[in-house]
Structures are given as C-alpha cells and as structure tokens.
Amino acid sequence: MTTVLRVKDVVQEYPGVRALKGVSLELRAGQVLGLVGENGAGKSTLIRILGGIETPVRGEVAVQGRPRTFRGSADSQAAGISVVSQEFRLVSQLSIADNVFLGHESTTAGVVDGPGTRRRTAELLDQLGLDLDPDRPVSSLTVGDRQMVEIARALSREFDVLIMDEPTAALNGAEIGRLHGIVRRLANQGKAIIYVSHHLEEIFEICHDVAVLRDGELVAHAPTAELDEARLVEHMLGRKPQTLDRAAGSASDAAVRLEVRELRVPGVASPVSLTVRAGEILGLAGLVGSGRTELTRALFGDLVAMGGEVRIDGRPVRLRSSREAMRNGLFMLSEDRKGEGILPHLDVTENAMVSRDRSALPLRQRLLPVGSDERAQFTRLRDLMRIRVPHGRQLIGNLSGGNQQKVLLGRALLSGCSVLLLNEPTRGVDVGAKVDIYQLIRQLAESGVAVIVSSSDAPELAAIAERCAVYFAGRQVAELHGRDVTEENIVGASVGQTAEEITHA
Numbered sequence: 079m080t081t082v083l084r085v086k087d088v089v090q091e092y093p094g095v096r097a098l099k100g101v102s103l104e105l106r107a108g109q110v111l112g113l114v115g116e117n118g119a120g121k122s123t124l125i126r127i128l129g130g131i132e133t134p135v136r137g138e139v140a141v142q143g144r145p146r147t148f149r150g151s152a153d154s155q156a157a158g159i160s161v162v163s164q165e166f167r168l169v170s171q172l173s174i175a176d177n178v179f180l181g182h183e184s185t186t187a188g189v190v191d192g193p194g195t196r197r198r199t200a201e202l203l204d205q206l207g208l209d210l211d212p213d214r215p216v217s218s219l220t221v222g223d224r225q226m227v228e229i230a231r232a233l234s235r236e237f238d239v240l241i242m243d244e245p246t247a248a249l250n251g252a253e254i255g256r257l258h259g260i261v262r263r264l265a266n267q268g269k270a271i272i273y274v275s276h277h278l279e280e281i282f283e284i285c286h287d288v289a290v291l292r293d294g295e296l297v298a299h300a301p302t303a304e305l306d307e308a309r310l311v312e313h314m315l316g317r318k319p320q321t322l323d324r325a326a327g328s329a330s331d332a333a334v335r336l337e338v339r340e341l342r343v344p345g346v347a348s349p350v351s352l353t354v355r356a357g358e359i360l361g362l363a364g365l366v367g368s369g370r371t372e373l374t375r376a377l378f379g380d381l382v383a384m385g386g387e388v389r390i391d392g393r394p395v396r397l398r399s400s401r402e403a404m405r406n407g408l409f410m411l412s413e414d415r416k417g418e419g420i421l422p423h424l425d426v427t428e429n430a431m432v433s434r435d436r437s438a439l440p441l442r443q444r445l446l447p448v449g450s451d452e453r454a455q456f457t458r459l460r461d462l463m464r465i466r467v468p469h470g471r472q473l474i475g476n477l478s479g480g481n482q483q484k485v486l487l488g489r490a491l492l493s494g495c496s497v498l499l500l501n502e503p504t505r506g507v508d509v510g511a512k513v514d515i516y517q518l519i520r521q522l523a524e525s526g527v528a529v530i531v532s533s534s535d536a537p538e539l540a541a542i543a544e545r546c547a548v549y550f551a552g553r554q555v556a557e558l559h560g561r562d563v564t565e566e567n568i569v570g571a572s573v574g575q576t577a578e579e580i581t582h583a
C-alpha cells in the first residue's frame with residue numbers, strides 16, 4: 079500500500095518544554111495506526127502540527143509524497159487531512175448543522191444552502207446512530223453528544239487521512255462500537271487513520287499498528303498483533319505499572335456523612351435512598367439513560383430534586399444549587415472539563431486551590447491570590463499525581479488534557495469537604511497515573527471523607543469502590559458489596575441482568 083503521510087524528525091518546543099524531540103512516522107492507505115503514550119507525552123502536539131494549528135520548530139510533514147508547510151488548519155484540510163481534536167472546537171450558540179459545516183458550508187451564489195446543510199448533517203448523525211435534530215443548539219447537548227458532533231464534523235469533509243484524538247473519552251459503549259465500525263469501514267475504503275486513546279483495549283481491537291510516544295520520543299512502533307497490553311503499558315511508562323490492592327473495606331460503625339432518604343430525582347423512576355459513611359467509597363454505575371447522571375447531578379444541587387431528605391453530617395440540607403451544596407460540605411468534580419471545570423485564564427496552582435477552604439465564599443473572594451504556602455502545596459500535589467507541568471504558574475490551558483484533569487481532581491481532593499462526588503474522575507488519564515489517583519482517592523477516604531465515584535468505567539469502580547450501586551433504566555437494580563464489586567458484575571447489572579443471573583454467570 080502507498081504511503082499517504084510521512085512525518086520526519088519533527089521537533090516542537092514550548093517555553094520550558096520540549097514536547098516533541100524528533101518524531102518520525104509513516105502512514106499507509108488503509109492503515110489504522112494507534113498512537114498512545116502517557117499524559118503529556120506529545121500526542122496532541124503532533125496532531126496539532128498535522129492539523130496545521132501549530133508550526134513545528136523543525137522537521138518535515140509530507141502528504142502523498144509532497145512536503146507541505148501548513149500555515150493554518152485550512153492548509154492541512156486542503157492537503158486531505160481531517161482532525162477530531164481532543165479539545166472541542168464547537169460554537170455552543172450555533173446549531174449542530176452549522177457547527178458541522180462551519181468553514182465549509184455548501185453555497186449557491188454565495189448563499190449558504192441551509193436545507194442542504196441540514197440534510198447532510200442528518201445523514202451523518204444517522205451514520206453515527208444519533209437521533210438528534212440538526213437544528214438543535216450545541217449548548218443543549220451532553221458532553222458525549224458534543225463529541226459525536228465533533229466526529230460528524232471531521233467526517234463531513236473530504237479526506238485521505240483522518241486523525242482522531244481521544245474520540246471515545248466521553249462516549250458510551252454503544253457509541254464506541256458504532257465509531258469502531260465506521261473506522262473499520264473507512265480503512266477498508268483506503269483511508270489512513272491515526273487513532274489516539276487511553277483505552278488500550280480499543281487499540282488492540284481496531285488498530286493494525288501502534289506507535290508509542292514517551293516524553294516526546296517515539297519509543298516503539300509495531301503491529302498490534304506482536305504486542306500485548308502489559309508490554310504496551312511498559313513501553314508507555316518506561317516501567318512496570320504499580321498494582322492496586324483490593325479495597326480493605328471500612329468499618330461499618332464510622333459516622334454517616336451523607337444520608338439520602340426517598341429523594342425524587344427527575345429521570346430516576348424510584349425514589350433514591352443511600353448512605354455513605356466516613357472512609358467509604360461508594361461507586362455509582364449505569365449506562366446512558368440509567369439515571370446515574372441525573373442522580374449525580376441532583377446530589378450536587380445541579381439538578382433540583384423534589385421531596386425526600388438529605389443530611390450531611392447529620393444536618394438536614396437542601397441542595398438547590400451547587401453553591402449551596404459546597405457551603406454544606408459537598409464538593410463535585412464535573413465531567414465537563416472544559417465547560418464547567420477549568421478556569422482557563424488562571425494558572426495551575428490557582429485552578430487547584432479555588433475550592434480550598436473557600437467554597438463557602440462568594441466566587442469573587444474564592445479567586446483571591448493564592449499564598450506561598452499554597453504554591454508549595456501545589457508542588458506536592460504535582461509530584462503525587464505526576465502532573466506534567468514545568469512550574470505552578472503555567473496557565474492551565476497549556477497543559478495536556480489528562481494533566482488538566484489531574485489538576486481538577488487535585489482541586490476536589492483539596493476542597494476540605496466532608497462528602498466528595500467524583501464524576502468520571504480519570505477521564506483522559508493514562509493507565510499509569512490512574513493507579514496513583516486511585517491511591518490518593520483512597521487516602522482521602524481514609525482521612526474521613528465520604529466519597530462517591532460515578533463512572534462509566536467498570537474496571538475503575540471495581541478497583542476503588544467497596545460498595546457499588548448499579549442503575550438501569552431509571553432504577554437502582556443492584557447493590558454490590560466487597561468481593562462482589564467486580565467488572566463482570568457491574569457490567570452485567572448495568573445491562574439489566576438480575577442478581578440471580580449475575581451470581582450464576
């Protein structure tokens with residue numbers, strides 16, 4: 079097969095960071111190449127260069143044998159490269175259709191063909207298995223649907239090379255399956271594809287070959303058939319990963335931190351009751367449409383629940399807004415990193431410290447300058463979580479996606495709350511750093527915090543939760559304890575298997 083894309087000795091530098099140290103790669107027509115590496119290894123940097131967003135300090139990019147210099151994304155698109163970037167570039171005020179065709183609208187005599195744009199968008203959404211009205215504003219979509227719109231946008235162009243940077247980080251199982259189908263079909267049609275993911279099982283499922291970046295260098299490049307997951311992880315980390323012991327289980331006589339009685343949550347059919355004690359980690363599992371997301375948001379006052387009773391440390395509280403939840407000792411890590419999470423104009427230390435002892439204050443005062451003790455504390459956090467950042471005054475927007483996620487998780491860990499709600503805590507985090515993060519969450523629980531982890535990642539829940547409530551079709555269908563909190567049981571209950579089917583499986 080012919081070489082479509084050739085990258086030679088590409089070097090990229092930012093102040094204080096050498097993000098790519100001379101990377102060379104080749105991509106053939108019909109090939110799906112997985113690109114993996116730790117958070118901050120340089121994957122997105124390479125993709126920004128191929129997408130024409132950044133110009134490398136050195137090195138060459140050739141498409142169809144011709145060396146190219148991209149002065150912007152339009153040049154890269156004209157060369158036949160289409161990119162799904164890690165950070166969404168959607169305009170939330172515009173409709174889905176306008177976003178999909180933004181910058182390449184079909185026009186007749188200079189007038190945008192509105193009906194045509196809507197029809198082609200509907201076709202693309204259909205291909206992706208999405209039942210969404212093309213006229214809907216993007217602002218009303220969930221994070222997962224926004225990701226799908228980004229993908230539809232990349233597919234709407236003519237391309238020979240498709241590059242996808244963590245396209246499945248925010249997708250559910252069924253959506254991931256459909257995307258894999260599309261990737262396979264495009265490869266069969268002769269398209270060349272670069273696919274970035276931290277879910278290594280995906281790499282083995284759809285990629286012919288895999289390239290590993292570590293610290294800006296290409297350290298391995300091999301057919302996936304010649305590798306297994308353990309070997310791949312070792313290439314990524316440059317060491318064997320740590321292992322995590324099973325949760326010990328906390329004493330059942332510890333103080334109850336959060337108590338929910340008969341809470342009526344919109345989207346959840348039966349009233350919700352749950353108890354979480356100091357030192358305990360409760361998992362919440364459930365697919366899209368199960369009610370898990372609604373319950374998580376209701377617990378944080380983000381979605382107003384009716385009736386029932388909520389007590390934090392024995393005090394009755396009403397959770398009518400997230401401000402109120404925070405004032406009452408409850409803190410949440412949002413799954414919408416870009417929209418609700420990072421404060422892009424502040425540095426990493428300020429981002430990490432925003433919640434600390436300040437959650438009761440009005441927003442303006444919460445943003446007071448951080449003191450030198452807090453700067454020192456950030457340094458400790460950085461080392462513990464392996465946050466790849468040259469110094470604490472770096473703007474958070476300059477960090478890689480996974481490293482931004484670690485800073486936000488740091489914010490939650492430092493919030494000083496009694497009840498911590500973590501929504502998809504390790505989304506976009508590499509396999510090596512996950513283990514460190516699980517250890518930190520556990521330590522936090524051991525220090526007396528009640529932790530709830532809401533996650534679509536069953537192995538994650540199996541690793542850290544000692545109790546797991548599973549939702550299906552708007553109801554809690556299982557509560558797993560201790561040794562029964564396994565990946566198989568969680569997945570089984572999430573698709574509606576009964577307790578009996580689970581134990582006899």
Ligand SMILES: Nc1ncnc2c1ncn2[C@@H]1O[C@H](COP(=O)(O)OP(=O)(O)OP(=O)(O)O)[C@@H](O)[C@H]1O
Pocket residue numbers: 092093095097115116117118119120121122123124164466467476477478479480481506508
């Ligand atoms: N604009 C910038 N200014 C300073 N440093 C930057 C900038 N963009 C990227 N970096 C740094 O370059 C390195 C590589 O980042 P990159 O985003 O390519 O990582 P990645 O492999 O995509 O990681 P992740 O898995 O977390 O998405 C990181 O250390 C990052 O902080």
Ligand SMILES: [Mg+2]
Pocket residue numbers: 121122123164243478479480
């Ligand atoms: Mg990245």
